[in-house]
Amino acid sequence: MSVNAREAILAEAKCAAQKHGYNGINFRNIAAEIGIKNASIYYHFASKASLGAAVANRYWQDTVQYLETIRSTSADAAEALTRYPTIFRKSLEDDNRLCLSSFMAAEYEDLPLEVKVEIQAFVDANVAWLSHVLSEKGTGSSEDYKKQALAIYTAVAGAQLVARTRQNTEIFDELIATYQQTGLIPIS
Amino acid sequence: MSVNAREAILAEAKCAAQKHGYNGINFRNIAAEIGIKNASIYYHFASKASLGAAVANRYWQDTVQYLETIRSTSADAAEALTRYPTIFRKSLEDDNRLCLSSFMAAEYEDLPLEVKVEIQAFVDANVAWLSHVLSEKGTGSSEDYKKQALAIYTAVAGAQLVARTRQNTEIFDELIATYQQTGLIPIS
DNA sequence: ACCTGAACACCGTTCAAGT
DNA sequence: ACCTGAACACCGTTCAAGT
Numbered sequence: 001m002s003v004n005a006r007e008a009i010l011a012e013a014k015c016a017a018q019k020h021g022y023n024g025i026n027f028r029n030i031a032a033e034i035g036i037k038n039a040s041i042y043y044h045f046a047s048k049a050s051l052g053a054a055v056a057n058r059y060w061q062d063t064v065q066y067l068e069t070i071r072s073t074s075a076d077a078a079e080a081l082t083r084y085p086t087i088f089r090k091s092l093e094d095d096n097r098l099c100l101s102s103f104m105a106a107e108y109e110d111l112p113l114e115v116k117v118e119i120q121a122f123v124d125a126n127v128a129w130l131s132h133v134l135s136e137k138g139t140g141s142s143e144d145y146k147k148q149a150l151a152i153y154t155a156v157a158g159a160q161l162v163a164r165t166r167q168n169t170e171i172f173d174e175l176i177a178t179y180q181q182t183g184l185i186p187i188s
Numbered sequence: 189m190s191v192n193a194r195e196a197i198l199a200e201a202k203c204a205a206q207k208h209g210y211n212g213i214n215f216r217n218i219a220a221e222i223g224i225k226n227a228s229i230y231y232h233f234a235s236k237a238s239l240g241a242a243v244a245n246r247y248w249q250d251t252v253q254y255l256e257t258i259r260s261t262s263a264d265a266a267e268a269l270t271r272y273p274t275i276f277r278k279s280l281e282d283d284n285r286l287c288l289s290s291f292m293a294a295e296y297e298d299l300p301l302e303v304k305v306e307i308q309a310f311v312d313a314n315v316a317w318l319s320h321v322l323s324e325k326g327t328g329s330s331e332d333y334k335k336q337a338l339a340i341y342t343a344v345a346g347a348q349l350v351a352r353t354r355q356n357t358e359i360f361d362e363l364i365a366t367y368q369q370t371g372l373i374p375i376s
Numbered sequence: 377a378c379c380t381g382a383a384c385a386c387c388g389t390t391c392a393a394g395t
Numbered sequence: 396a397c398c399t400g401a402a403c404a405c406c407g408t409t410c411a412a413g414t
Contacts, residue, residue: 106294151366158346178339
């Protein structure tokens with residue numbers, strides 16, 4: 001708690017956002033959880049918007065790092081592509097949480113600008129990574145890779161949403177398998 | 189307004205839900221919009237949960253009807269499949285609104301049970317319709333149709349979410365085109 | 377049958393005040 | 396440097412009271 005209140009607030013806020021969305025970030029809950037008063041949060045963050053932006057920023061930066069790990073530990077592009085959905089699967093497994101971005105995409109219109117910017121950065125990072133991996137294994141144009149990358153990201157994020165609704169991780173796996181069988185996600 | 193307050197409340201609530209989600213349904217706003225006081229809404233609906241469920245119920249029933257229209261006015265299954273995404277496209281065009289279900293999928297964990305039930309009914313109706321259309325044109329097993337139907341629904345709903353984030357209907361069209369090119373959505 | 381005013385607890389936010 | 400109590404406007408909800 002008191003080692004670093006700022007980090008504790010961030011961690012609680014991230015967890016709340018993955019479970020209930022931006023709207024579910026509750027200052028009084030967070031404060032109670034880490035043993036301070038809700039007014040104290042304002043010493044560390046200027047506003048809920050600012051806290052939300054910090055959470056989203058940390059989130060996509062962590063994701064970029066994880067994506068890099070997948071690439072560097074995969075034998076080839078095909079393996080990296082196959083492992084990509086695990087990012088989304090992990091949050092589902094872990095307490096049925098949602099990718100921050102999927103959540104906030106729904107809430108998007110009502111989000112403060114500074115949060116929108118970070119959410120957009122997350123999507124961009126995913127598409128950039130996927131485009132690069134696709135280009136390593138394919139022969140299409142750069143435009144095609146971008147389109148396919150966005151399509152894969154979209155479908156996988158959608159799968160997380162639907163699977164969460166059913167509270168069933170198997171549905172996520174089946175959806176990914178169907179994407180692979182139909183050819184949306186290349187497998188070899 | 190006073191011709192039928194109940195219907196006026198439903199209409200306002202639906203619009204709010206498509207723009208801001210269940211959480212964005214605001215009794216004081218709705219009341220002001222139709223010229224009554226927020227306490228009056230409780231005469232027509234027992235709670236916000238009840239109003240939300242009524243909105244979602246009306247929504248999926250309208251969708252079922254629209255899907256039937258697509259089928260009965262399509263020359264064949266392939267045409268019906270091609271026209272399927274228009275349902276999601278229309279709400280985007282119309283003021284950048286979101287399919288109720290995509291919204292509430294994000295909010296799902298926090299939704300009252302009676303609302304969850306209606307959201308699930310919407311997804312089921314879509315999957316049933318898609319399965320049927322797929323079976324009319326294909327030769328796979330019934331299990332395969334269901335899986336592919338859910339995959340198509342998931343990917344199209346995801347496309348709506350992503351396109352909304354970019355406030356750009358073209359992105360929706362490009363995503364659908366990519367789904368068709370890769371084979372997720374059969375085209376002939 | 378339909379609507380209202382007043383009150384409740386809850387939440388983001390502010391601010392003057394404490395150590 | 397970090398935290399707090401008290402107050403504000405906002406929201407879902409209740410309820411006794413109005414026509």
